[in-house]
Structures are given as structure tokens and as C-alpha cells.
Amino acid sequence: MKGLWLKDMKLLKNQKSFLAVIAAISIGFLLSGQNPSSVVSYMMVMCSILVISTIAYDEQNNGLAFLLVLPVSRKQYVREKYALGIGLMLAAIVAGEILSVLVSLIKPSVYEKEGWIVVLLASVLMAVLIQSVTIPIQLKFGAEKSRIAMLVAIGCVALAAYFVVKIADSRHMDVGMGIVQLVQNDRILFVGCGLIVAALLMGVSYAASLQIMKKKQF
């Protein structure tokens, strides 16, 4: 799997300009007084998109077929993509925090420790959701068709979220307030619940991707 990992690192090296734009926008946000945690959140979401770009690169000119005749199993390929996704998420957190500290030396900002964990967890969930939806779609439909599939999937997720809130409203439940209360009353439970949801999402997505790859024909 190390070979695949190295290949993806080389591919990401080719995305230098994309990474530079993310860094520049993040610095801009920080200098304009944005909350550092929202910048970390932005970086995580953008880095999640990079996983998809490595799959798109692999698929160019039927290249995935060639990768699979190298000593790589279909399972290893899928596993490496999810590991890369998690790795990029962690890298975005570290890079975002370092950037926030560095920018705060020039322009001190109010570091909201209270809200930090909530925003960070929400960002992790969002990044996991993006990866969980996009990786199997990209593997199933390839670079061209996946754009349409991705729009449909985003629509479905938005609709699902809308209905959850609607149903909660009809039962006089305030989802936002519920989360705030959970954060205030039991932070450990909140983080635990968030991480379990993230792990579940990724687990289901990984199983789906594995099935897609096993059935993929070249």
C-alpha cells in the first residue's frame, strides 16, 4: 500500500497551485478576522476534494486498469483512498491550526475555545460526509458521469437534512438547540456521538466502495 500512497503523494504534488490557493484564501480569511476554526473547517472540506482528484487522475486514459495489474488488490486500492482521505483531514487540521497561530502573531484574533470543538467536529463530519459520498460515486461512475451523480447525491443529502429538521419541527424539537444543549451538558458524549456518526458514515461508504471496485470491469 506504501507504493500507492507514494503515487498519490506525487499526484498531490502536482496540485501545488490548488493547495497554494487554499492556503492563500485561508490566510485571507484569518487576516480579515474570521474565526480560525472556520478556516480549519474550510481547509478540511477543500482537502477532502483532493481525494476525488487522485481517483480522477488514476482513471485518466484507463489508468486504473494498469494500476490493478501492478501488485495491488482492489481492496488495497479502496483502503488506501480512505486512508488518504483521513490523512488529508488530519493534515488540514494541523495545517489550519499552524496557519492560525502564525497569522495570530501578525493579527491577534479572539480564539474561541468554547466553540472550537463544536466547529471542529462539525467540520470533521462534513469532510467525512463529502468523502463518504464522493469516493463511491467517483469509483462507480468515473470522472465524467460522477459530476451528475454528485449533484444528485448532494441534493439527496440536502433533502434528507431538510426533512430531518422539518420532522423535528413538527414535533416541536429544535435540532440546533438540541445540539447546543448536548455540547453544554455533556461535551464528551457530544464528541463521542459525532465520532461514531463519522465512523459509521465512513464504514458504510467503504463497504459500498469495496463492492463497486470488486464488480468494476475495465
Next chain:
Amino acid sequence: MLRLENVKKHYDGFDLDCSMEVKRGFVTGLIGKNGAGKSTTFKLILGLVGREGGHVEIFQKPVEQMGPKEKERLGVVLSDSGFNGVFTIQDLVPVLKNLYPRFKEEAFLQKCRDFDLPIHKKLKEFSTGMKQKLQVLTAISHEAELLILDEPTAGMDVIAREEILDLLREYVESGERSILISSHISGDLENFCDDIYMIDKGKIILHEDTDILLDNYALLKVTEEQYQKLDKTYILRRKKEAFGYSCLTNQKQFYQENAPQIALEKGSIDEVILMMIKGEEK
């Protein structure tokens, strides 16, 4: 090394039903016109497409059970696929080193230099021939026991083709390694393979040792009258011509001895293919 038994694959308007074998120490050629089923056969061997019947064995193991360890023993060239164009050869070296424990870095880089492949140039700037050379050099970079090469000389000029074939000859010299190679340039295979399979419309229409193919196969050029009197026991195919018939035989000597008056042309692989595909059964 490799065995296919009644392997079946169905696509719209195309059915493949193929049996073949590559023995240890053998260079086996698969030849056929475009769309005959060569690439599909390769993809079935490598498990890149599913099959509807039969079975494929590599290193005496069903292809479904082939994991990374077995793949380390393979060297592959695919005709329509390869490394992404954003890489340079220098980028690929650490990747290959980590994928293949027996990867010979120095020898690989030296061969790239010998074949004028720029180490620091992106592959997308390579010509088709250069990309094919790189694929072949990659396939032989890690002491693979079986090379599976689909059109490895495509896009190469005649000198480069000969150089690559020389390299492959050297690679199998020990007698322990095998090659399955396809090409639509029959000349490449004529002087390189120990045996040749001919495929047409998804079926193997001929399997023969190359020496026998070149020594015993011949074309008889006969008039209508000569054809009527001809002993057709060893005639495989015939084709109507302006002068009468062209007949393909696999017993040249029989006709040399028994019908010395008949014009006889030594069979080339191209002629044999043409007759096997276009000719009718006697």
C-alpha cells in the same frame, strides 16, 4: 505458467471462447486482426473483466485467487492503458520500488537512458512509442517470471521494435521465464515466438509451433484444373483467385514430393492468417 480453459466472455455482438496455454520457458504469441479478441483475452487473464465461463490459471492458481504476491511475479504491458501522464520516470521509481520488492532501480534507470527515455520529462510529453518502451522496461524491471504483453511494440519504429524484442529475447534466455505477447505486426512474432495462437472473432482458429508454421505451411497456387486433380488431404483452406485457387497446406513436403509441378509459396504468418480468416474450408 498460464492456462485458459474454455474461457467465455460475451459483449454485444461479440463472443469470446478461448483456450490456450503458455508453458514455462516459452514465448507464446497471440495474433489476430483488430477486434479479434486479443485485448479481451489479456483482460480476462489479468482479471480486469469478469467471465461467463471456463477458468484461468496463473502459476497454477485460479486468477480469482491472484493477490499482490502473485502479481509481483508478473510483468504487464496493456495496449490502452499505462501510468498517468503527470508522472516523470523519476517519480515512478520510488513507487515501483515499494510495489516490487525485487525492483532493480539502477538497471531500470540505465535501460531508460539506453532507450533515450528522459528521466525528468512528464510522460504526457512522451510519444506513443516512448510510452510503450517505458511499459516494457517496467515489466522487466522486477524479475517477473511471466510477461503478459499486449501490443508492446505499438507505435515504435522498426529499429526500436527490434531493440525491444532483443531485450525480451535476452530476458527469457534462462528458460525459466515465459512471455505471452500479442501484436498485429506478424513479423515481430515470426522471429520471436516459440508458438503462436491465431484468434479471430473470439475463437482460436490455429495453434502451432512457429517453426512448423514457417517450415511446413505453404500456399499452393493452382489452376482450376490442377485443383480438381489435387489430393486435398492436407489442404486446410482454399481461396478463389483469378488464376484458380490459393490453397493453404500444413504439409508442404507432401505436395513438393507428390505434385512438383504445382507452384508453391513458403507460408508467412500474414499469409496463413489471411487464409485462415478469409479462406473457405475445402
